[in-house]
Amino acid sequence: MNVDSKEIDEFLVSLLRKVGKNLREDSIKKMSVATKKNRNDLVTNFDKKTEKFINNEIKQFYPEATIVSEEGYGDLVKDMSGLVFFVDPIDGTMNFVKRGDNFASMIGVYIDGQPLIGAIIDVMDNEIYHGGKEIGLYIDNEKINTPKNLPLVEGLVDVSAPMALSNRFSVQDVIKKSSGFRVYGSAGIIFGHLLTGKEVMYMSYLAPWDLAAGRVMCEAAGLSVVSIDGAPINMLESQVVIVGTQKVVSEALKTLKTR
Amino acid sequence: MNVDSKEIDEFLVSLLRKVGKNLREDSIKKMSVATKKNRNDLVTNFDKKTEKFINNEIKQFYPEATIVSEEGYGDLVKDMSGLVFFVDPIDGTMNFVKRGDNFASMIGVYIDGQPLIGAIIDVMDNEIYHGGKEIGLYIDNEKINTPKNLPLVEGLVDVSAPMALSNRFSVQDVIKKSSGFRVYGSAGIIFGHLLTGKEVMYMSYLAPWDLAAGRVMCEAAGLSVVSIDGAPINMLESQVVIVGTQKVVSEALKTLKTR
Missing domain, CATH: 3.40.190.80 (D-Maltodextrin-Binding Protein; domain 2)
Structure with missing residues (x-):
């Protein structure tokens, strides 16, 4: 399969930027009116809504890809052949609900089982970590220095x-x-x-x-x-x-x- | 003793703003050139230098105050009478050294044993939490809403x-x-x-x-x-x-x- 890593990286960054904006605007407003009783449902709804949005965008731009995701809007994936997107719409649910910070949205892309591109947005800081082996690693398009091999x-x-x-x-x-x-x-x-x-x-x-x-x-x-x-x-x-x-x-x- | 809470609050905010600026500029630069061997000494030096700076400022503006502080530049305090300043120049030393974030500088002020004004700067975020019972609580002069009494x-x-x-x-x-x-x-x-x-x-x-x-x-x-x-x-x-x-x-x- 012919894939363009740089293009996928740009797609992920642009997608997570939108996801982050939605999560910041929507959730805070709505969470504050949630009662204790309906709060868990509300979080599940946010999770599902976000996953649906991400998966739809992936399907539109990469119709040949299969999607593995948490909330059930992905595909039934039996092997890692071809282009596979892994989607975690809201990672750190407790932080999302209780703190309102230190939660993320993540997408990892693999080709025939090999890691290709990953992207993670720290939603509240609006910082996106992204890239892969081929194209290098970035925070919001600024190159990351490789961490030291500390003991x-x-x-x-x-x-x-x-x-x-x-x-x-x-x-x-x-x-x-x-x-x-x-x-x-x-x-x-x-x-x-x-x-x-x-x-x-x-x-x-x-x-x-x-x-x-x-x-x-x-x-x-x-x-x-x-x-x-x-x-x-x-x-x-x-x-x-x-x-x-x-x-x-x-x-x-x-x-x-x-x- | 006649003390002006609002004046002390303003003094602490202005002092911690300077401390934060110094710590951000100095430390990052110098830590990066420190070797493993001399790193502990370097941290101790930062701690001491910062405490000395804070204590000198306090002594200048509140000469009647006594100071309780970590690194030894404070007074020998035997009771809580009068105006007492507690100083922690760098709180979260391991975070300071290893992470470069999530460390703080703190000053708490008591009058005749009663809590009066506190101030804490999140150094890297440059956010100052400050205030007390009398004047209210603020982050960078914006009022904080009282946290809910959650179970x-x-x-x-x-x-x-x-x-x-x-x-x-x-x-x-x-x-x-x-x-x-x-x-x-x-x-x-x-x-x-x-x-x-x-x-x-x-x-x-x-x-x-x-x-x-x-x-x-x-x-x-x-x-x-x-x-x-x-x-x-x-x-x-x-x-x-x-x-x-x-x-x-x-x-x-x-x-x-x-x-």
Whole structure:
């Protein structure tokens, strides 16, 4: 298949810019009038509305693509052949509802199973992280410097709250060897931190749409993205994933108890 | 003693604006050339330099005041009589060093032991939270709406990493009853979240300069600030503190195992 990475990158940036604008304008206004009772429905509606909008735009510009998305407006995808778009309309739902900041919208594009282009918008900051291995990485079209290959002791790590608190896989042994522990509650926001070197590791149980865009960009930035059991990442299943500098992921895999 | 709250508030805002500018310009430049070896010294130097600057300004405008501060340029304070300034030049040191965001500078002012005015600057966002019970609360001179008295199940909680991971006081029982767990790693930044309703509780072991400014403003916002053992807050000692909505603090105190 003949694909133009640069064109897809521009398409994603322009699409997420619109999505971000809608989410900022709409949601804040409507959330404030929501009662406790109907708030969950409202969030689901925002999620669905946003996903429908994104998927329609993708179908219009890339009719040959298949779409994997959270809320059910995607395709039934059985393999990774051809052009596949992964869509997470609102990532960090709790932050969206409770904080009104630190939530994201993400799209990851793969070609025949290979990472091609990813894009993540930090909605409230209106910053878009985008790009891939071929065309490079950008924040709002400004080139990102590749993060340094820091060891665990030199950086902050973010581990999903349930995993960290229950000490699953003895992950607290990894946390203790780091400079400190942070929990931001949105994969998309944390991918931004990893790409800019603000954190050196993220570990969480992630669905395909949680991981897709971040994986494309983190790998392009020279970071490691691995499944906890050392198996190759499977983009059609959920799994526990570690993303971080080469050094940190190697240290983490030695420290974690996975059996 | 005759004190003018509004004048002190204006003094703190103007002082922290300068401190923020210096920290943004200086530190980023110098940190980037620091080697791993001399980095800790460099941070200590920034801390000391900033504290010296703040304390000198206070001494100049409020020569009668006593100063409690972290790095040793303050006074030896034995009681809370008169005008007392608490100074934390850089709060969230690890964020300052590792992330380059989410760190703060804080000043809390007390009169005869009573909270008077607090001010916290989110250095990188250049936002100053300031005010007190008498004059009201502001972000950069814009009035803050009082946060809602939400129950635990309705909000996000931030607990210091060591306390949460080791489940001290069975704090994980509190976390599990909330909407979610976050760790931002800077008391000053988290006080901002509490004041704007983004989080409903913060629990940590805090020194007087960590707590002073936040306590003034959180109490003025109708939030509860309590020592974990139910004793009155002692502003001349470090202690484990819970700050949150009235409902959340009451629920937390019932849930925590403090003996």
